[in-house]
Structures are given as structure tokens and as C-alpha cells.
Amino acid sequence: NAGVTQTPKFRILKIGQSMTLQCTQDMNHNYMYWYRQDPGMGLKLIYYSVGAGITDKGEVPNGYNVSRSTTEDFPLRLELAAPSQTSVYFCASTLPQGANSPLHFGNGTRLTVT
Amino acid sequence: GIQVEQSPPDLILQEGANSTLRCNFSDSVNNLQWFHQNPWGQLINLFYIPSGTKQNGRLSATTVATERYSLLYISSSQTTDSGVYFCAVEGSSNTGKLIFGQGTTLQVKP
Numbered sequence: 001n002a003g004v005t006q007t008p009k010f011r012i013l014k015i016g017q018s019m020t021l022q023c024t025q026d027m028n029h030n031y032m033y034w035y036r037q038d039p040g041m042g043l044k045l046i047y048y049s050v051g052a053g054i055t056d057k058g059e060v061p062n063g064y065n066v067s068r069s070t071t072e073d074f075p076l077r078l079e080l081a082a083p084s085q086t087s088v089y090f091c092a093s094t095l096p097q098g099a100n101s102p103l104h105f106g107n108g109t110r111l112t113v114t
Numbered sequence: 115g116i117q118v119e120q121s122p123p124d125l126i127l128q129e130g131a132n133s134t135l136r137c138n139f140s141d142s143v144n145n146l147q148w149f150h151q152n153p154w155g156q157l158i159n160l161f162y163i164p165s166g167t168k169q170n171g172r173l174s175a176t177t178v179a180t181e182r183y184s185l186l187y188i189s190s191s192q193t194t195d196s197g198v199y200f201c202a203v204e205g206s207s208n209t210g211k212l213i214f215g216q217g218t219t220l221q222v223k224p
Contacts, residue, residue, distance in 0.1 A: 103212060
């Protein structure tokens, strides 16, 4: 049971490039999330999904896209990278609210846009 | 939306000391969790505690939902307790969307 797995661990992008951050979980969790953490700050929600085929915006969705074709995978797409997207990105998952389930995080992807 | 405030922002302790971290939130919540971010950046869930009290070893947490605050107690602190402690809450959305506080940075000195 690997939990939540994110790839890559590190990435450097040039302004205007695109990339996909991968996230997969093997706990059969319905709910999945993408957060970003800027230096010295808390986490901000980018997008979330309550099940395959269902996604919705969080607090800071601009510049990002997501898809959820399977229960296990929840990739995050950056189409035109900007310096403001330099951050650490965390994927997380949990069971629906009634299950009293804690949120499980991946180890993060550190992205630098120059 | 819900506001989450954590205090103190920074805390320095000698090994063996006890501490209390506080989390205030601005509206009723149905989900509150505490996390520890270690110096390597990993986020570890400590407690799922929308109300009541829980204990896990040297750590315990209490949430008083009616008064809109939660406390995290660390007893007999160790250097491995160093890192950032986050409180996160969800209002009534039932989608598991957590709003995070800014965190309390704890440094435990040997």
C-alpha cells in the first residue's frame, strides 16, 4: 500500500512551457485534491474531485486544469507556466466525509518556473 | 469563507518542555484536522478531531466546536517534533475541502 504517489519530485520549467504533475493513490479514496504551498505559507486548494468524472475549482484554480478519468489518478496540468506558479504542489486523498477519514498527502512536487 | 488563525506563529522550546498550539476558526465546522510538516516537507496527519479530545502518545488535541477553537498539546517535546504544525478545517461543504491556517513553526532545541 503505497498511499499517495506524486511524480516528479522536482521540475524546472521555462516560462510558457507546459507540464503535467501526476498523482495516483491506491487506497480506493473517492475524494482527491491538489494544493499548492508557497514559501512560509499554508496550503491553498487548487482543484478537487469527489469521484471519477467530477472535478471542481478550489481557491486558486487559474492557470491549472485537472481531469479524473479513474478513481486512482488525478493529474494536474499547467498549460503556460508563469513564475507565479513556482511552488510546492501536494496531492491528497480521503474517503467521503461520513467515513471520518483523515486526509493523506503525497510527498509533493517542487516546481520552479524561470 | 472560513478564516483559520493559528498561534503562536513561531515557538522555540528546549527538549523536554511542553507546549500548546491554538487554532481559532470563524464559523462552525464539520471537519478539523491537525498536520505536522517535517523539515523534509512531508505532511503527516496527526488528528482528525471535529470535536472532543484525542490522544496519541505525547500528542493530544481538543476541539471545542461551540467556541470555535482547537488546541494541540505536545508534551515532553523531542527534536523530532520540530517542523510546522497546521490546523485545517472544513465548513458545511461535505466535500472534504480543507482550509489551512498559516501554521505554527516549532523548533525544539537539544
